[in-house]
Amino acid sequence: MYDDELAQERSYVHGLYSRLDELRAEKVEQLGEVRRAKSMGTHQNRSERDAFATLYENRLAQLNAVDDKLVFGRLDLDDGQCRYIGRIGLLSEDLRQLMVDWRAPEAGTFYQATAFERLGVRRRRHLLLQGRNVKAIEDDVLDHTMLVEGDQLQGEGALLAALNSKRTGRMNDIVGTIQAEQDRIIRSPLSGALVVQGGPGTGKTAVALHRAAYLLYTHRERLQAAGVLLVGPSNAFMKYIERVLPSLGETGVVMSSVGNLFPGVRATAPESPETAELKGRLRMAEVVANAVANRQRLPREDVRLDVEGTRLILTVRQVRRARDKARALGVPHNEGRVTFVKTLLRELTEQLREHIESAGAGNNADRSYLAEDVRSSHDVRVMLNLCWMPMTAEKLIDDMFSKPEILEAVTPGFTPAERELLLRSPGARWSESDVPLLDEAAELLGEMDATGGRAQASVESQRKRDLANAEKAIDNMNQQLEDSGVDGILTAEQLADFNIVEAASQTSAERALTDRSWAYGHVVIDEAQELSPMQWRLLVRRCPVKSFTIVGDIAQTSSSSGAMSWRDALTPFMGERWTMEELTVNYRTPMQIAEAAVRMANAAGQIVSAPKAVRDGDWEPIIDRVPAADVVKHVVAMMPKETAAVGGGLVAVITPAAMVREVTAALRVVYGTRIGHGAGSLEQDIVVIDPHEAKGLEFDGVIIVEPATLLSDAKGRVGDLYVSMTRPTQRLRLVTSQPLPAGIEA
Numbered sequence: 001m002y003d004d005e006l007a008q009e010r011s012y013v014h015g016l017y018s019r020l021d022e023l024r025a026e027k028v029e030q031l032g033e034v035r036r037a038k039s040m041g042t043h044q045n046r047s048e049r050d051a052f053a054t055l056y057e058n059r060l061a062q063l064n065a066v067d068d069k070l071v072f073g074r075l076d077l078d079d080g081q082c083r084y085i086g087r088i089g090l091l092s093e094d095l096r097q098l099m100v101d102w103r104a105p106e107a108g109t110f111y112q113a114t115a116f117e118r119l120g121v122r123r124r125r126h127l128l129l130q131g132r133n134v135k136a137i138e139d140d141v142l143d144h145t146m147l148v149e150g151d152q153l154q155g156e157g158a159l160l161a162a163l164n165s166k167r168t169g170r171m172n173d174i175v176g177t178i179q180a181e182q183d184r185i186i187r188s189p190l191s192g193a194l195v196v197q198g199g200p201g202t203g204k205t206a207v208a209l210h211r212a213a214y215l216l217y218t219h220r221e222r223l224q225a226a227g228v229l230l231v232g233p234s235n236a237f238m239k240y241i242e243r244v245l246p247s248l249g250e251t252g253v254v255m256s257s258v259g260n261l262f263p264g265v266r267a268t269a270p271e272s273p274e275t276a277e278l279k280g281r282l283r284m285a286e287v288v289a290n291a292v293a294n295r296q297r298l299p300r301e302d303v304r305l306d307v308e309g310t311r312l313i314l315t316v317r318q319v320r321r322a323r324d325k326a327r328a329l330g331v332p333h334n335e336g337r338v339t340f341v342k343t344l345l346r347e348l349t350e351q352l353r354e355h356i357e358s359a360g361a362g363n364n365a366d367r368s369y370l371a372e373d374v375r376s377s378h379d380v381r382v383m384l385n386l387c388w389m390p391m392t393a394e395k396l397i398d399d400m401f402s403k404p405e406i407l408e409a410v411t412p413g414f415t416p417a418e419r420e421l422l423l424r425s426p427g428a429r430w431s432e433s434d435v436p437l438l439d440e441a442a443e444l445l446g447e448m449d450a451t452g453g454r455a456q457a458s459v460e461s462q463r464k465r466d467l468a469n470a471e472k473a474i475d476n477m478n479q480q481l482e483d484s485g486v487d488g489i490l491t492a493e494q495l496a497d498f499n500i501v502e503a504a505s506q507t508s509a510e511r512a513l514t515d516r517s518w519a520y521g522h523v524v525i526d527e528a529q530e531l532s533p534m535q536w537r538l539l540v541r542r543c544p545v546k547s548f549t550i551v552g553d554i555a556q557t558s559s560s561s562g563a564m565s566w567r568d569a570l571t572p573f574m575g576e577r578w579t580m581e582e583l584t585v586n587y588r589t590p591m592q593i594a595e596a597a598v599r600m601a602n603a604a605g606q607i608v609s610a611p612k613a614v615r616d617g618d619w620e621p622i623i624d625r626v627p628a629a630d631v632v633k634h635v636v637a638m639m640p641k642e643t644a645a646v647g648g649g650l651v652a653v654i655t656p657a658a659m660v661r662e663v664t665a666a667l668r669v670v671y672g673t674r675i676g677h678g679a680g681s682l683e684q685d686i687v688v689i690d691p692h693e694a695k696g697l698e699f700d701g702v703i704i705v706e707p708a709t710l711l712s713d714a715k716g717r718v719g720d721l722y723v724s725m726t727r728p729t730q731r732l733r734l735v736t737s738q739p740l741p742a743g744i745e746a
């Protein structure tokens, strides 16, 4: 019986792959034709063909990306219909539905139906594929009249099979086994802010990624133009998740770590927790505003300026008047400068004319020559720059932190110790907590070339296109926002204004990445508990319609400026207008290890949500006590045992940041290139990382070096140790020379 069913499914799935191959061949053919014809015809013909080429390329990329596990489910319904569920929708040539996209409403019951609430489903079948072949099938029979004696199908649970598989260092999608509580969140409405709180391993990252794919599919009209931004904690994490969305058939999501959110800056410099915390406070917005105002200066006294041998006087009063006039415009600094400079140049030109005339040169001095003399005078240029210097965000922030006199002037109310924390050498590398300051500065400074000198026509035509896109995007959105009580409603013009860019040929995603002022239609944030208030401020600026999916676990907060509660974190930006969902099942960590982590956190006074672990592990956490001098040696000696225990899976050594180098070097002596170190090296089978980099990742086995130091380094905050203890899918070893933290001391 099972074999018959299996054979039938194999044949159906074979048909689906044949159809996929046909569609691919078709797209290759169409793309070839368009490319051959590309250079011919009118300009309009060519740009139409460009558009088609992009369309075919995208579709082809999508068809290529969904090959692995193309189909994973089948529903048998009360009305006798049978529906196959897969990564994308497929139609036959005569437009019969062969397979339904998992995100389509008709596929929802695959994830939601239970024996108690069948939702019209008689049987849910999981198809487990290896390559293009069906390896096994597994049934949930929801309508028990379907069961005939001896008819029970065999097969390892699809979920357990997925959970027990070896980790590769890259996250996989969970599209075949999304659980009902996760599905509800993935499919919740687009508008407003949704917080997804859940303990370690509850699938928050998985849910965030599948939700991004779902939203793009379901609200494509609205989201394609503005795009979806997905933000994660580190570059290593972004690398870990980068394959998931393409495998779900989505390539249009803009992904960025918090350190890369300011175009052109990759912020990786380390920073003390105290400095990061200080820079993350909301009062830094005022500091940046002060720094901008500080670049609009008055001379101490009236100044003499030499213009072609004539002495002119620029009075403090004149400068103040010009400054007030420019400030009253309420435009960014660099734009305001245009007015400031124009006003003073006009006044100085007038003065020069009077001078020349009164010196007896008559009244025929040519104004345009005089204006040019004034503009090109070295004295004038220096003075105007001193009074109102054109500025980039990078220069403003770098000067502010490296020049003590500026720092002091812009930080009234700060203590000397706080200023000491901020002070650094000129040209220092950027850190993550600088990024929101740069963004704040860019917002207040505006473009450097804001002189209107750009090709106005091209801006205008792009604006028209953006407006058309934005109109679509805004449709309904306002209604939904109104329904959910959000004010500050945008018009299409406003949204289009946010997204004016010149490079028309780029995709929205490409354009968004390089444009700081891009307004996204939705933003998904993972590990959101780590964000400082200034980082929140930046992210809210990136999505004026305030449509967010915010995913995290307050108990895992380890950054000094991170959140202690969602309410504290969100109220300044969203008021009460957010909802929360909770995930309650831990799919990653075996029960014994998960429980030890919770005991440790509770003993340290941190109440954590303790999700129920779905799996029992084979091992209790293993504890090795060794003298301090032997810790590193011991880790090296234990490695063969660890790699063997997880059968060639992935092992991570998580150490205090200060020990990463030493441990890596010692392991390299024995294991050579098998050892990866730091971010982005997850392809080796043994990696050495610190707790910050471990955030969000998972491994088959984990060795934690000096767990007590992870607690003391974080000034007693449990986040780092709690995160580290909840990374393994199988096995945890603690190597310590110190007394272990309470809760795991046994």
Ligand SMILES: Nc1ncnc2c1ncn2[C@@H]1O[C@H](COP(=O)(O)OP(=O)(O)OP(=O)(O)O)[C@@H](O)[C@H]1O
Pocket: 159, 162, 163, 172, 173, 174, 177, 178, 179, 182, 198, 199, 200, 201, 202, 203, 204, 205, 206, 207, 553, 556, 587, 588, 695, 696, 697, 698, 726
């Ligand atoms: N429904 C599911 N089916 C299969 N695997 C799942 C499912 N849900 C979660 N997982 C797996 O559980 C593991 C943990 O998921 P994920 O990393 O998304 O959790 P998390 O809540 O973000 O964890 P943390 O906060 O600890 O980083 C991943 O390997 C994920 O693929």
